[in-house]
Amino acid sequence: MSEKSTMYKIVKYTRDYYDEWNSFIENSKNATFLFHRDFMEYHSDRFEDFSLLAYKKNKLVAVLPANKNGKDVYSHQGLTYGGVVLEKEVKFEIVVEIFKNILKYLETQSVKNLIIKQIPSIYITNTNDEILYLMFVLKAELLKRDTLSVVNLFERLKISNNRLEGFKRGEKNGLVIREEDTFELFWNDILIKNLKKKHNASPVHSLEEMTLLKRRFPNNIKQFNVYKDNKIVAGTTVFESKYVAHSQYISGDESKNSLGSLDFLHIYLINEVFKEKKYFDFGISNENYGLQINKGLQFWKEGFGARTITQDFYKVKTKNHAILNDIFL
Known part of the structure; x- marks a missing residue:
C-alpha cells in the first residue's frame, strides 16, 4: 500500500x-x-x-x-x-x-x-x-x-413593465407585507390548497417540519405573508444563506393576478429586505425530470431580472x- x-x-x-x-x-x-x-x-x-x-x-x-x-x-x-x-x-x-x-x-x-x-x-x-x-x-x-432563475443583485437587470404593473396594483389595493414567525396561515390557507389543486401534491416540508426547522435556524428561514384587509392572500418562505436569498415556496390565492400580490411581495424583497445579498434565487421552473420548462413560470421569474444558471x-x-x-x- x-x-x-x-x-x-x-x-x-x-x-x-x-x-x-x-x-x-x-x-x-x-x-x-x-x-x-x-x-x-x-x-x-x-x-x-x-x-x-x-x-x-x-x-x-x-x-x-x-x-x-x-x-x-x-x-x-x-x-x-x-x-x-x-x-x-x-x-x-x-x-x-x-x-x-x-x-x-x-x-x-x-x-x-x-x-x-x-x-x-x-x-x-x-x-x-x-x-x-x-x-x-x-x-x-x-x-x-435543472435550471434556476437567479437575480444577480450586484449587476441587476431592469424589472419588466409587467412586474412593475403588478407592484403598482399591490400598492393601489393597499396590500401589506409582514414577516411572520409562524407558518400556519401560509401553509393551511394558501400553500397546501394550491399544491393540491394545481399538482395534486403536498409541500416537501410539513407544517410541523418547517416549524421545527425555523426553531433550529431562526436567522436562515423566514416567512413573508401578504395581506389584503387583514386576510392573507399570498406568501413566500425564504431560505437565507450567506450570499443567497432563495424562495423555497411561493404561492398566492386566486386573486394574485388582480391584486398583484406576488409581484408586490417579491419586488419588495429584492429591493428592500435582501438588497445586500449577492443573489435572489427563484429556484427551478423545470418539469418532467428537467426536460421541460414551465414557460409561464419562467417568464414571471425573468420579469424580476432573473436569468438562468444550472444545477x-x-x-x-x-x-x-x-x-x-x-x-x-
Missing part, C-alpha cells in the same frame, strides 16, 4: 462526529446551513444516512452529506443540493485524492454508484469546479440538469476510482 493511500481515511458519520461535522460546515468553501446536522436530520426517519468524513493525516478535509438507497449512495435525496463539501484552501490534487478515496470506500461497502447533486455556484464562497472536472474524467453519467446531477460508478490514478502527468 502506497504512502499516499494510507494518508487518507474515510469514516462513516455517527453522532460522535456531530460537533466536528458542524464546525467543518461552518468554515468550508461550499456549504450552507442545509448541511448542518440539525437540518439534515429533521427527516432522518425517511432516509438511511450514509454521510462520510474524509481525513488527511487525521485532519478533516471534506465531508459528504449522503444517504443510501439500495446499492446507490446519494448526496443527498433529502436536500436541495449536495456534493462533496471541501475546506476553503484545499488544492486540486487533494480533491482528487479525497474523491478517489471516497469512491474506494464506497466500493468496499458494496455501493455501485454515487449520485451527486451539485451545489449551484451562487452558494459557494470560493471556486468549486474540481468535482465537476472529475465527473468528466470518471465518465460519469449526466442524469439531469447538474451525476451518477459515477464507484469502481471507476482507479481512473484517477493516472490523472497527473
